[in-house]
Amino acid sequence: MLDIRNLHTHYGSSHVIQGIDLSVRDGEIFGVFGRNGVGKTTLLKTIAGWIIPSEGEIVFDGALIAGVSPDRIAHRGVGFVPEDRRIFPGLTVEENLTLGFLQVPGRSKADNLAALDRIYRRFPRLMERRSQLGTTLSGGEQQMLAMARVMVGKPRLLLVDEPSEGLAPMIVADLYAIIGEMKAAGCAVLLVEQNVHQALTVCDRFVAIERGRVTFSGDAANKSDCERLMEVIAV
Numbered sequence: 001m002l003d004i005r006n007l008h009t010h011y012g013s014s015h016v017i018q019g020i021d022l023s024v025r026d027g028e029i030f031g032v033f034g035r036n037g038v039g040k041t042t043l044l045k046t047i048a049g050w051i052i053p054s055e056g057e058i059v060f061d062g063a064l065i066a067g068v069s070p071d072r073i074a075h076r077g078v079g080f081v082p083e084d085r086r087i088f089p090g091l092t093v094e095e096n097l098t099l100g101f102l103q104v105p106g107r108s109k110a111d112n113l114a115a116l117d118r119i120y121r122r123f124p125r126l127m128e129r130r131s132q133l134g135t136t137l138s139g140g141e142q143q144m145l146a147m148a149r150v151m152v153g154k155p156r157l158l159l160v161d162e163p164s165e166g167l168a169p170m171i172v173a174d175l176y177a178i179i180g181e182m183k184a185a186g187c188a189v190l191l192v193e194q195n196v197h198q199a200l201t202v203c204d205r206f207v208a209i210e211r212g213r214v215t216f217s218g219d220a221a222n223k224s225d226c227e228r229l230m231e232v233i234a235v
Contacts, residue, residue: 001026001188002047002157007056007066009039009046009212016042017053018212024157029179029189031199031206031220033233039212040192041083044159047190048080049073060157074103079155083162085146087134094130096149103153112152119148122178140171147178157188164195176202196233200226208232 002024009017016039024030032040045051047058049070058066065073074080088096097119101112120127123144129137134145143163150158160179164172172195179189180202193199200206200220208216208229216232218225 001061002190003057003059004047005057005059007043007046007058008054009042009051010054011042011051016212017046019056020209020212020214022207022214022217024188024190025204027183027186027188028204029183029191029202031196031203032190032192032209033196033199033206033229034209035233036194038209040209041161042212043209044080044082044161044190044192047073048078048159050080071102074153074155075105077154077156078159079103079150079153079157080159081146081150081161081163083165085142087137087142087145089133089135091134092131093126093134093137093145096134096145097126097130097152100149100152103150103155115152115154119152122151122181123148140167143167143171143175147175151178151182155187157190158182159190161192162194163191164193164198172198196230200229 004020004022007017007020020043032043034040042051046053049068052067056066057064060076060078065076097116125141126145126148137145163175176198183189191199191203203220205219206229207214216229218229220226
C-alpha cells in the first residue's frame with residue numbers, strides 16, 4: 001500500500017527526516033512512536049504532500065507521490081487527520097463535512113449524500129450539531145469531525161496524527177473504535193500517537209523514531225517487541 005524509501009525532509013537548514021524506510025501493508029494499522037520533536041508529524045505531512053521531501057521515494061499503490069500536490073494525493077485515496085484538526089472557522093459541522101467530498105471529485109451527488117448519511121449514522125452527535133459552527137464544538141467533538149470529514153471520502157490510507165491528545169478516556173476509546181472499524185473496512189492506517197499503550201491495542205506493526213531515523217521496528221503481537229519499544233522511547 002505505502003512504501004517509503006530513504007526519505008529525507010528539511011525545514012530550511014534543519015534536517016528533520018534523515019533517511020526513513022518503512023512500508024505499510026494493505027489493511028493494517030502501523031504505529032509511529034517517539035518523543036516530541038523527533039519527526040513524526042513531519043513524516044505524515046511529507047506523505048500527505050504538505051511538505052516536499054528533499055530526497056527519497058514515497059510510493060502509494062504503485063505510484064510515486066513524493067512532491068505531488070496534497071489535493072492530488074488526497075484524490076488517490078490518502079486521507080490526513082492532522083494534530084490541529086483544521087476545522088474551518090465560519091463553517092458549520094455539515095459544511096466542514098461536505099469539504100470531504102473534494103477528496104473524490106466526480107462522485108455523484110447521490111453518492112455524496114449517501115456517504116454523508118453513513119457518517120451521521122456513525123456520528124449521531126455530529127448530526128445533532130450539523131448546523132452548529134465546527135469551531136464551537138468541544139475538543140473531542142472536533143476530533144470526531146476531523147475524522148468524519150476524511151471518512152466521507154472513503155480513503156484507502158488514513159494518516160492520523162495524535163488523535164487522543166487532550167481528550168477524555170471515553171472519547172479516546174470511541175476514536176480508537178473508529179480506527180478499528182476503518183481497518184475492518186480495508187483501510188490502512190498510519191498512526192502517530194503519544195498514548196503508546198492505547199495505540200498498541202490496535203496496531204499490527206510499529207516503528208520507533210529518534211532524530212528523524214527509525215531506531216526500532218516490531219510486531220505489536222510480540223510482547224518482547226512491545227517491551228523493547230517502551231525502553232527505546234523511554235515512555
